[in-house]
Amino acid sequence: MNLKKYATTYVPVCNIDDLVPGRGACVLVEGRQVAVFRLPRGSVYAIGNHDPFSGANVLSRGIVGDLKGELVVASPIYKQHFSLVSGRCLEKPDVCVPVYPVRTLKGRIEVGSEPVPDGSRVA
Amino acid sequence: MARQKLVVIGNGMVGQKFLEAIVEAGGDFDITVFGEEPRAAYDRVHLSEYFTGRSADDLLLAPADFYAQHAINLKLGVKATAIDREARTVTGSDGSSVPYDHLVLATGSFPFVPPVPGHDRAHVHVYRTIEDLDAIRASAASARTGVVIGGGLLGLEAAKALRDLGIETNVVEFAPRLMAVQIDEGGGAMLRRKIEALGVYVHTNRNTKEIVDGEAARHRLNFADGTVLECDMLVFSAGIRPQDALAKASGVEVGPRGGIVVDDQCRTSDPSIYAIGECALWSGRIYGLVAPGYEMAKAAAQQIMALPDAALFQGADMSTKLKLMGVDVASIGDAHAQTPGAKSYAWIDEPNGVYKRIVVSSDNKRLLGAVLVGEASDYGTLLQVMLNGVALPAQPESMILPATDGKSSAGIGVDALPDTAQICSCNAVSKRELCKAVREGAHTVAALKDCTKAGTTCGGCVPLVTQVMNSELKKLGVEVKKDLCEHFAHTRQELYHLVRVGKLKTFDEVRNKHGVGLGCDICKPTIGSILASCWNDYVLKDEHAGLQDSNDHVLANIQKDGTYSVVPRIPGGEVTPDGLLAIATVAKKYDLYTKITGGQRIDLFGARLEQLPLIWEELIAAGFESGHAYGKSLRTVKSCVGSTWCRFGVQDSVGMAILIENRYKGLRAPHKLKMAVSGCTRECAEAQSKDVGVIATEKGWNLYVCGNGGMKPRHAELLASDLDDVTLLRYIDRFYMFYIRTADRLQRTSTWRDNLEGGLDYLKQVIIEDSLGIGAELEAEMALVIGTYQDEWRTTVEDPVKRARFRAFLNSDAADDNVVFVRERGQVRPASADEKAPVAAVKEEA
Ligand code: SRM
Numbered sequence: 012m013n014l015k016k017y018a019t020t021y022v023p024v025c026n027i028d029d030l031v032p033g034r035g036a037c038v039l040v041e042g043r044q045v046a047v048f049r050l051p052r053g054s055v056y057a058i059g060n061h062d063p064f065s066g067a068n069v070l071s072r073g074i075v076g077d078l079k080g081e082l083v084v085a086s087p088i089y090k091q092h093f094s095l096v097s098g099r100c101l102e103k104p105d106v107c108v109p110v111y112p113v114r115t116l117k118g119r120i121e122v123g124s125e126p127v128p129d130g131s132r133v134a
Numbered sequence: 135m136a137r138q139k140l141v142v143i144g145n146g147m148v149g150q151k152f153l154e155a156i157v158e159a160g161g162d163f164d165i166t167v168f169g170e171e172p173r174a175a176y177d178r179v180h181l182s183e184y185f186t187g188r189s190a191d192d193l194l195l196a197p198a199d200f201y202a203q204h205a206i207n208l209k210l211g212v213k214a215t216a217i218d219r220e221a222r223t224v225t226g227s228d229g230s231s232v233p234y235d236h237l238v239l240a241t242g243s244f245p246f247v248p249p250v251p252g253h254d255r256a257h258v259h260v261y262r263t264i265e266d267l268d269a270i271r272a273s274a275a276s277a278r279t280g281v282v283i284g285g286g287l288l289g290l291e292a293a294k295a296l297r298d299l300g301i302e303t304n305v306v307e308f309a310p311r312l313m314a315v316q317i318d319e320g321g322g323a324m325l326r327r328k329i330e331a332l333g334v335y336v337h338t339n340r341n342t343k344e345i346v347d348g349e350a351a352r353h354r355l356n357f358a359d360g361t362v363l364e365c366d367m368l369v370f371s372a373g374i375r376p377q378d379a380l381a382k383a384s385g386v387e388v389g390p391r392g393g394i395v396v397d398d399q400c401r402t403s404d405p406s407i408y409a410i411g412e413c414a415l416w417s418g419r420i421y422g423l424v425a426p427g428y429e430m431a432k433a434a435a436q437q438i439m440a441l442p443d444a445a446l447f448q449g450a451d452m453s454t455k456l457k458l459m460g461v462d463v464a465s466i467g468d469a470h471a472q473t474p475g476a477k478s479y480a481w482i483d484e485p486n487g488v489y490k491r492i493v494v495s496s497d498n499k500r501l502l503g504a505v506l507v508g509e510a511s512d513y514g515t516l517l518q519v520m521l522n523g524v525a526l527p528a529q530p531e532s533m534i535l536p537a538t539d540g541k542s543s544a545g546i547g548v549d550a551l552p553d554t555a556q557i558c559s560c561n562a563v564s565k566r567e568l569c570k571a572v573r574e575g576a577h578t579v580a581a582l583k584d585c586t587k588a589g590t591t592c593g594g595c596v597p598l599v600t601q602v603m604n605s606e607l608k609k610l611g612v613e614v615k616k617d618l619c620e621h622f623a624h625t626r627q628e629l630y631h632l633v634r635v636g637k638l639k640t641f642d643e644v645r646n647k648h649g650v651g652l653g654c655d656i657c658k659p660t661i662g663s664i665l666a667s668c669w670n671d672y673v674l675k676d677e678h679a680g681l682q683d684s685n686d687h688v689l690a691n692i693q694k695d696g697t698y699s700v701v702p703r704i705p706g707g708e709v710t711p712d713g714l715l716a717i718a719t720v721a722k723k724y725d726l727y728t729k730i731t732g733g734q735r736i737d738l739f740g741a742r743l744e745q746l747p748l749i750w751e752e753l754i755a756a757g758f759e760s761g762h763a764y765g766k767s768l769r770t771v772k773s774c775v776g777s778t779w780c781r782f783g784v785q786d787s788v789g790m791a792i793l794i795e796n797r798y799k800g801l802r803a804p805h806k807l808k809m810a811v812s813g814c815t816r817e818c819a820e821a822q823s824k825d826v827g828v829i830a831t832e833k834g835w836n837l838y839v840c841g842n843g844g845m846k847p848r849h850a851e852l853l854a855s856d857l858d859d860v861t862l863l864r865y866i867d868r869f870y871m872f873y874i875r876t877a878d879r880l881q882r883t884s885t886w887r888d889n890l891e892g893g894l895d896y897l898k899q900v901i902i903e904d905s906l907g908i909g910a911e912l913e914a915e916m917a918l919v920i921g922t923y924q925d926e927w928r929t930t931v932e933d934p935v936k937r938a939r940f941r942a943f944l945n946s947d948a949a950d951d952n953v954v955f956v957r958e959r960g961q962v963r964p965a966s967a968d969e970k971a972p973v974a975a976v977k978e979e980a
């Protein structure tokens with residue numbers, strides 16, 4: 012990917028209070044299903060909702076937590092863990108789900124219209 | 135050369151082991167087996183479990199196809215009646231005559247019945263075969279009191295069985311104490327005290343002179359000292375005698391007091407005839423235990439196959455560890471300190487009913503023997519220390535004194551044992567073999583049992599097998615931790631305790647006090663479940679919602695395509711036609727795939743997340759509640775139709791099932807709970823495969839616990855009989871709360887029970903006798919859960935904020951377009967990837 016061409020338009024999707032602390036929900040961003048998670052202290056993460064192992068759109072319904080310091084969600088179908096930061100699957104590191112830019116402005120959550128390109132991901 | 139002919143007489147435990155040894159070593163023979171009993175070899179050691187839920191089939195030693203698979207001609211129900219040593223043939227009671235090149239006698243022994251007048255009266259039994267147990271059970275049905283003659287190991291086992299059958303039980307022993315062969319006076323006295331405390335009467339120093347008609351009961355025993363005892367049934371357990379008649383009649387040498395004389399190769403005086411097991415007399419001894427018999431079986435098999443390094447039988451250690459009426463009893467080596475110069479150390483703890491004694495050599499360097507009563511966890515270590523001549527610590531008594539520093543009391547650990555130490559004597563498994571298996575990847579006791587067979591016979595070695603495994607794992611650098619996960623350095627049991635005692639009400643409180651980090655998909659649901667078991671809050675309250683497994687979080691079971699199933703509760707499986715109509719209406723309206731479940735209710739599949747509250751609103755209006763099919767909680771209480779309609783029913787099983795289901799619905803536990811109630815012993819509700827099963831009797835209810843279907847089926851065991859309604863519920867309350875208190879995460883009651891130190895007897899003490907004094911506490915804890923029940927689906931649909939969370943997308947009313955159904959047999963089902971492909975293609979183009 013060409014890093015220079017990467018610029019995001021943010022789309023407002025919901026209010027932070029629509030999310031229960033410690034859980035996620037799914038939003039539609041220009042036709043894409045994005046799983047948005049609210050951590051207990053209020054930070055917000057977004058990854059693709061599609062679970063590559065089961066083929067179902069369900070990652071937003073998993074349990075969030077941390078494993079060895081990495082923030083993760085566990086797929087509700089077969090329980091693989093995905094990093095909320097890099098999208099990488101902890102059990103099978105060659106499998107990745109997209110990560111979306113996300114920010115909170117005055118209680119409103121906004122998600123980037125394009126996933127973060129591979130090259131600019133936090134490792 | 136024609137295949138050699140091998141004939142085996144007797145298909146008992148040892149005869150069977152012999153066949154397995156031949157098969158394992160690749161022996162190629164024409165094999166014929168005579169078995170007098172009507173069924174193939176079964177586990178006599180665990181015979182008594184026939185009374186506590188295991189069927190005759192469960193007790194079989196080999197898979198049903200073992201004999202056919204190895205082309206063994208097994209003649210069941212056929213007794214060998216004569217051996218013609220010259221013609222080399224065996225005649226059977228079916229008239230057959232079978233030629234042999236090698237003959238193996240594995241005829242076992244028979245119970246000795248002293249020839250006192252009256253020994254042949256009706257309702258007088260012995261305790262050796264399944265048929266004996268059937269006869270005892272039949273007698274017990276019309277008996278109130280029973281006597282077991284013989285206070286040895288088998289006599290006490292028989293006494294326990296009688297007591298379990300609800301018979302008032304007496305043990306009559308000729309000697310001045312119980313188990314005089316295996317344990318010393320101090321141990322015998324402690325054992326007696328413990329057994330009497332369990333309600334079994336012990337009469338020692340009694341010589342039975344005759345058995346005659348009783349006054350108040352069927353029989354009356356007249357003793358030599360003039361005393362008498364009356365009873366309705368009687369079991370003789372006065373020792374065993376080798377079954378050597380056939381050998382004797384054919385001129386094979388037998389010992390002066392019986393037993394077929396064999397040498398180290400297990401050969402009799404006729405070199406083509408071998409004898410193994412309890413019929414064999416080696417060096418003047420009969421071995422009445424299964425492990426030496428197994429050794430003989432192995433030796434004989436290898437001798438017959440003429441293997442170059444064939445094993446010999448050179449005597450066996452007679453040490454034993456048993457659980458008699460829930461009391462641990464172990465005897466090791468020279469338990470009576472008969473070795474010249476032997477010295478002993480003893481520890482007696484009367485309040486806790488523990489007696490331990492070790493016998494050491496005159497120079498204090500070697501262990502010669504030991505007796506343990508009431509607490510025998512050091513048995514394995516002590517036995518190995520004796521067998522391997524391990525040097526004793528400077529203070530040998532440290533091996534039996536109670537630990538003061540939290541360490542195991544035996545001052546010598548498994549690491550001191552040589553590699554050759556035989557850890558499992560039943561299956562001849564050495565420490566070296568165990569360690570090797572651990573290194574090759576067997577990291578759990580179950581895996582070790584599977585690949586080495588250690589611990590699979592009498593089970594006595596399991597604690598030691600575990601120690602060897604843990605020590606080897608440690609050497610491999612594999613940490614043996616029982617921590618729940620990286621966030622909590624506690625077991626589930628510890629966390630449960632901390633939550634209760636600390637009155638902790640939320641995950642954050644628990645984490646702040648006892649954990650680290652954010653938590654994960656292991657500890658969150660576990661603690662969520664503990665909080666629910668203790669305080670029974672609504673699980674979707676904001677502070678709990680994040681803890682729930684994905685299924686609990688939406689109160690439905692997720693399916694492979696991300697849709698959900700809906701299971702309304704149908705208590706006891708009873709449903710009105712109107713109820714069915716309501717379910718049908720909902721199913722039709724939302725086009726749900728409808729199926730009758732294995733749990734006597736109806737499952738509606740293919741509901742989308744956003745449809746769940748709508749569907750439930752309609753079901754609730756029709757009177758239905760959540761079925762908790764998604765929770766680690768009470769699932770179903772199956773029932774059979776019972777006395778209301780069925781001509782055999784003796785109680786209202788449907789009524790009881792509904793009562794029970796309504797009592798425990800919503801109860802959250804370490805794993806799911808299933809129950810069933812049957813209206814009579816025909817057991818149409820399959821209660822014996824449930825965590826808690828209830829079976830009606832003429833007098834009330836029998837309560838079975840810890841059964842399981844699923845991957846590893848296990849029959850439930852009888853906990854208590856003929857209970858009235860109130861006692862039944864009280865015992866179930868206590869049982870469940872005790873399980874919730876002490877089980878591991880995701881441990882069904884059956885695995886919990888299998889790992890419970892003390893087993894069923896311990897469970898009975900806790901639940902029935904309230905030995906821990908926590909009965910009232912457990913009942914109060916259950917009362918709180920019952921009293922705070924709410925239908926969580928109703929609470930959810932009535933709360934607009936909670937309802938709003940059931941949406942596919944927070945910012946759109948669209949539905950998940952990845953959910954695609956096709957129709958099959960008139961209903962929907964998820965489309966396969968192939969079936970979905972065209973849809974995707976069409977979308978790409980669009
Ligand atoms: C629907 C049903 C099959 C059916 O079509 O009949 C079913 C379906 C499932 N069973 Fe079952 N079991 C169903 C009766 C049983 C039974 C029979 C019974 O209860 O009489 C058993 C054996 C009895 C037992 O549990 O001891 C059974 C043993 C299991 C097991 C293995 C448990 C074990 O201890 O080995 C699992 C796996 C687990 O729980 O970890 C399981 C798990 C499951 C799960 C939850 C698997 C999953 O995670 O997706 C299935 C989801 C059901 C759903 O979405 O609604 N199911 N399952 C039955 C629902 C009964 C009900 O009304 O609630």
Ligand SMILES: Cc1cc2nc3c(=O)[nH]c(=O)nc-3n(C[C@H](O)[C@H](O)[C@H](O)COP(=O)(O)OP(=O)(O)OC[C@H]3O[C@@H](n4cnc5c(N)ncnc54)[C@H](O)[C@@H]3O)c2cc1C
Nearest residue numbers: 144146147148149170178213214241242411412422423424
């Ligand atoms: C209730 C009970 C509990 C026990 N608990 C323990 C324990 O905890 N630990 C322990 O080590 N041992 C225990 N034992 C002893 C153990 O069961 C025996 O040591 C073992 O069964 C001996 O095996 P065997 O093959 O020599 O004899 P058996 O198992 O008795 O088998 C002999 C078989 O040969 C058959 N037979 C005899 N004569 C003929 C014939 N002429 N033709 C055809 N078939 C014939 C018999 O019918 C029988 O089936 C217990 C025994 C009982 C009864």
Ligand code: SF4
Nearest residue numbers: 693731732737844845
């Ligand atoms: S047996 Fe397996 S496939 Fe069938 S319902 Fe149970 S868990 Fe599902």
Ligand code: FES
Nearest residue numbers: 558560591592593
């Ligand atoms: S010693 Fe009996 S099973 Fe191991």
